[in-house]
Amino acid sequence: MRRRTFRTADGQRVEGVWRHIFTRNGDTYYLADLIVYADGAIDCGVGGLTDVAGLRGYLQSGRVATTLQDGARGSAHDVAGWRFAEPDAWIDPDMLLGEVADELDFLNGRPDSSERCLVAVQTYLADPTEDNRLAVRDRYLAIPEHLRIYALGDMDARDWPLRVLVTPVDAHLDADPDEEVVTADVLATAIEYFRDRSLAAAVRETRTPADGAEHAQAATLTIYRGRQEHPGTEVLQNGWRATITINGRDYPSVTHAYWALSTSDPGWHDRIAAAPKGDDAAALAEQAPRRAGWPAARLAVMAVLLRAKYLQHPQMAQTLLATGDARIIYADLGSAYWVASRNQGTNWIGRLLEVIRSELAVAEAGIPLPATHDASPSASP
Structure with a gap:
């Protein structure tokens, strides 16, 4: 197991892990996913959520199968079908339940x-x-x-x-x-x-590399919509109202600036920049023409905009610095290119935030390095 996933419950992210299992309906076994969540909820692949007791009941009834019947039909996500010939199962119900108990311990930070x-x-x-x-x-x-x-x-x-x-x-x-x-x-x-x-x-445990620890010492920080795990870190969201100035033009947030700069049409640029909220800016941008070469340029544009936000808002810079060396997972709504979504996503915003945090640390530590970045992209509306 330990393939990571999550679900959203009451606006909160609930961490989970998953493994493949077979469910049984009649004489057919279906390849499915068994998902275990930190709050004890379990998705057995038979519809809806249950708990450990419910999973035990499904195992006892054979609805969730750890033993496969020779000659029975098998099906994998509607893309393949077969009949089992000399099936060999590796685990029994007690082993699977023990595995689930270990995963619940893991998800809740307890020794397994x-x-x-x-x-x-x-x-x-x-x-x-x-x-x-x-x-x-x-x-x-x-x-x-x-x-x-x-x-x-x-x-x-x-x-x-x-x-x-x-x-x-x-x-x-x-x-x-x-x-x-x-x-x-x-x-x-x-x-x-x-x-x-x-x-x-x-x-x-006592040996530390000369340039610092090999792994993050702070707990992973996840940034998403709604109440944050760490109060105060909501300002790290791109849509947070924090006016940034780029090429002499003010934008209400990083999200506004990003989408406004994604188009070379002055009319669309101004409409997007004036949108009430970041979500509105993104919705308007879907209708506007993209700049030529935007997919190749967008990462650098985002990096410059994020840099501008934290250079122009020292208090927010301190919030970012206070996350220490934590890995930052950006799980807000948006393209998998930018965020870490369910079992996918390159998390570029989270990674850029870590880089900018390090740049802020350079300035705070007074390390004499040349300024290699300009907080104002050359693209103009």
Whole structure:
């Protein structure tokens, strides 16, 4: 899973993840998407939203299928059809439900079953009592069976060190007589693996590249219509009323300026610039002729307009700077070229905001760099 998506509920963005599943209707299995949302809502591909209990019911009834019947019909989004021949399913209902529980933990910033198991391992290493070993065993068995080999993120070791820890000394792994016996030496090897792993993790956490952290330290910021996750960041929307001056001409917002400059017709330019709201400016621009070469030029135009906004409005510049090194996802309405929409979108506005934030940081830090950008595009209406 962990293919990201979202839905909008009561004007709020609700994060989600999805995976493929099969739903069953009569003797036909349909390839569908199982979508799990952070608020616990689940789309099983059978119409409407349910929850974990509802998903369990669909699994029990066979409406959501983890077992495929030999010879049954299959269909994929109305583009392909077949009959199953010797189908081999990898998971059962309990595994799927465990996977969903992990995804809900992930979406809500909680440790999932694998992470909880590794916490128990650390407790055992600090105090290797039988009770703590049994706690590791319980946490290990709580990981969905098909995901256990990924718990350590080490496909060479797979889950062998965990299996050793949860097996009593002198017993066979997994209580299988065909598996190796866990001797004191085998247990010591597994423990050494975890101690080396902990040491390596501690080194990684304390080692910082010379020019700063490799990954964002601040939480991702999503900008969209309606109430913001972080109050005050609504000013970062392009349609926010913030007059910018370009080539001596005032525009009520970045959106107004962008669409007005997209046409070389003076009459349309003035009508768009005078529109009551940004949405009105965009609607008018759809009727106006585009400048020749606009698709190739639009990214540079947007960059100049955004730069002008934050250079001409210092308080808004401080709001942008206050986002730190957060990744900015611009999820407002608009073309997928500019925004990050459902499972697609190049998010150019978000990326430009990050660049301009860095330029503002250069000025704030007093780093002596030449001015390479002019906040006034040469295009004139």
